Structure formats: structure tokens, C-alpha cells
Amino acid sequence: MDQISPHALDRLIPPPSTEVCRRVARCRSCQIRPRALFGPLSLPELDEVAPQVPDSTTPPGTVLYSAGERPEAVFILRHGLVKLEQYLPNGTCRIVRLMRPGAVLALETLVSGECDHTAVVVNRADVCRVPLPVVRTVMDKQPSLFPEMLRHWHQLVRQADDWLTHFSLGGVRQRVARFLLSMGGDEIGQTDASVVELPSRDDLGAILGTTKETVSRMVAEFRRDGLLVNLDPHRVRVDRVRLEVIAYADSETP
Amino acid sequence: MDQISPHALDRLIPPPSTEVCRRVARCRSCQIRPRALFGPLSLPELDEVAPQVPDSTTPPGTVLYSAGERPEAVFILRHGLVKLEQYLPNGTCRIVRLMRPGAVLALETLVSGECDHTAVVVNRADVCRVPLPVVRTVMDKQPSLFPEMLRHWHQLVRQADDWLTHFSLGGVRQRVARFLLSMGGDEIGQTDASVVELPSRDDLGAILGTTKETVSRMVAEFRRDGLLVNLDPHRVRVDRVRLEVIAYADSETP
């Protein structure tokens, strides 16, 4: 797993003006921005911030940051899927969150300095790296960001709590069904909710707190029963109504 | 389960001056306050806020608020233990957090208006009810509360993530051990960490994502092995070092 290229120089050595122009343009035309941290900013305010915010595209498997690091920045995810993993002292790992476009990664560095999780790119991801000083000065100048900030924290907590109930309670059969339902469509909400992009079996196991073998069996069973049809490898179409019956059945439906 | 007495009148009808004095005195001498939301406030600022903050003591089983309600206030827990439960559509319930003194309950109402969980008192609890308008005006006047607010949100996320790993991964034997370790001592950190106040078996089951019977068996086994000694019913002394071995063993230790 390769580390993300160090951006530390970005604020010390001013980027060439062509790069500044690109960043400003990229920021202005960003589809995600309204839903992300700097949504409430005006265009002029944005043009001021954009030059100090480098962006990068990273392939699957890239480690954006590891638990304990101090990246001195937050990351805004513009495209792709990133998993946050947490390790127990004995080495077992659980994926505690999947971050989708519009999410802010490493928010916790604003509070404690260090990252709580290891963030690994699942799909190819586009991220903007916003240095902490930039976040802080923007927030001082523009208090309207405060509720926006709280909104993101709230979302983190909600997501964590849902994970705890949906993906840790009941049989694996139900948990897989719930996962498929929860991953339908993207957060913009405009793609077909019945098309789901599947992570690897290993990741699915780490999300649902089970093993890759069991997950594999469940998916196979769903496919046999026609609840699930392969589009490509790793993309399936699901039968949401029948999945919902399974996901929240009062007792098992054998 | 009885509802908490409605405090809605508190801001409309000013409390009698004796009550105001009591609240001011209570707030000044509060041991918890420095660690809670209004820690950074000065004494004069505090005296201004205190009259608008009623407090109450509620017996075990009391529902402080239910998911979906709009209490228009946050609650500061000064004493006792409160469980936050979340329900699946099929009715199964999981305790997603245990709140201890110093915690702020219903923080989410500041963002979305409605409560995400059902909060039930486990021990007898003392709570202060801070109306949302009070929180908002104080935060406007005193921006130093902002980092404090973020600190609380961060803590919620950390707690949720820990729950997800410590209490949802591995065998029940390990999970019980981890719970006992995590509950050692109070957040002030000055009581003996090897003395643990146990919730009911049912609650323990809902915390660890298992059943009361299995928990009962594990506790009994720990007691047989001398890892755990009863002080009163519901209070035990544990052997932390040996528990740690069990909690984070690489593989099961039968």
C-alpha cells in the first residue's frame, strides 16, 4: 500500500499560477462542494481558498492516512469510496465507516490533532486536501460554517450508530440484505437505487463483522433466489422489495 | 416507563428567586461543569445562564426522551448512567452508547431538531436541562465554546466506533471481558478501576449484541475462574490483567 504523496510543500512554495487557475476553476465547477464543508461560502470567498487546496486522484488500495498520524489537514472526498478501518490490540480489523463523495475525512484532526482511523481508498478516489490553518481561518471569517460543521459531525455519529444496529444485529443473511439496501444509489440520490457497487468479499466481511466465506455463500444464495443479478463483476442489480422483507423480518425466514 | 416532567414552562414563567439562587449555587459548585459543555465560561457568565437551567433527579427506568421527539433542549448528565437505545424496523433494540457524568445528551437536537435515540436512565440520574435558545445565545456570545462543542461530538464518534469494534467483534467471552475493562472506574478516573458497576443482564446483552443467557453464563464462568468477585449484587471487583489477556487474545483461549 503506497502512501499519498506529501503535500506539505503546498503552502510553503506557492504553486505556479497555472495551477492556481486550475484549482479555482476546479472548485467553482465542483458538483460536490455545495454538499460539502465549504457549501455556504460565496464565490469570491471560495476563490480565495481554492488556491491553497490541492487535489489528487488516488488508485484503490491507497492509504490516505493512518491512525495516529497528524496530517494537519482534512480531506474532502469528491469521488470514489473510502473505507475507515479500526484495529483491536490483537490485530483484528473492522471497517467502521464507508465514506462517499461529499464526506469530510479526518475531521477529528481539528479536535485532537491525530487521526482516529486508517483511511483506505476502495474505488479510485478524488480528494481535496484542506490544510487545517485554512479551515480555521475560513471558519473564523465565516461563522455560517459552524452549523455545516456540526451537520458533518452529526452525520458521522448517525452513520456509526446505524452501522452498529444494521450491520451488527441479526443473522448474516439479514445483515447482507441490509448492506445491499443501504448502498443503493449514491448520496446525490439520482442513480438507480437498485444498482449496487459491491466491495470485495473481504471488505464485506470486515463491514458486517463476519468472514469472507460466509458472505460469499450469502451472496450466492441471493443470486440463486433471483434477489440479485450480476451486471459486471462487483456491480449487481438487486430486488429491493424482497431484500427489505429479509432485512427486517421479525424472525428468520428459512 | 414514566416521562420526564415537562419543563416547557421554565422559560415562560420566571422561577421564584429562591429557586434562582439554588440554581446559581448548584451551578457554581458543580463538580462536573468544568468537564461539560459550559466548562470554559466565566463565573459571571455562568450566573447569567444558571437560572434558565432547571435540573432534576430521575429514578432508574425513566425515559429522558424518545427517538423523534423535539425536546428543544440538551441535557447535561451530572450523575448516574444513561443508556441510548436504537431500534430496527423489526423491533430489535441495541444499546448504542452508555452516557456517563459530564456527557451531553440530545446534542443532535442542535442540528436536526429531533432526537436520534431513546434515552433511558440506568442508575438514578441527575440531569440539567439546557434549553436550545440558551445554548445558542451562549455560543454566540462566547465563541470559546466552539472547540468544546466539537470535543463532545468527537467523543461521541469515538465512543460509537469503539463500541463497534470492542463490543461487536470476536466471541462473547472476549466482548464481556472488554466491557468489564471499559467500565472500570468513572470518567473522573479517581475511583478504583477494578471495581465495576454492572448493568442488568438484559442491558448487557443489548450492549454486547447477544442474549442475557449467554452473558449470564460468561459472568458465571469468570466468577468460577476467579476473574471476578461480587461486592454487592451489581458491583464486582475484577482482575484487570487477566481480563486483558482474554479480551485481546489473538485466538480463543479455551
Added chain:
DNA sequence: CGCCACATTGATTTGGGTCAAGCGACGTGG
């Protein structure tokens, strides 16, 4: 072509869920 990572499927074992009975503590009412 052969290697490697990933997915599938099978055989076997076991942890823990479920059902059911017994037990002690407590409060209530006769």
C-alpha cells in the same frame, strides 16, 4: 503460459441462540 489474488464451494466443528425449568429476592396483600 504460469503466477497471483480473489472468489466459490465443501466438510467439519463449535459457539451461542433458543426453549424451558428452577431459584432467590422482593414487595404486596390477606
Added chain:
DNA sequence: CCACGTCGCTTGACCCAAATCAATGTGGCG
């Protein structure tokens, strides 16, 4: 004061879901 019901805890017997171990299949890529 004791009988009774209730409630929470414990224990046992049984069985199924899922972990584990292991072998085979499949696709992509040098």
C-alpha cells in the same frame, strides 16, 4: 407474619448458524 406473585438471574439440553480448514475455480497480468 406468612403465602403468593412477580421479576431478574441462573442452569441445562438441544440444535442451528456460522467459523474454520481446505480444496478448487476463475480472472487478470506480467
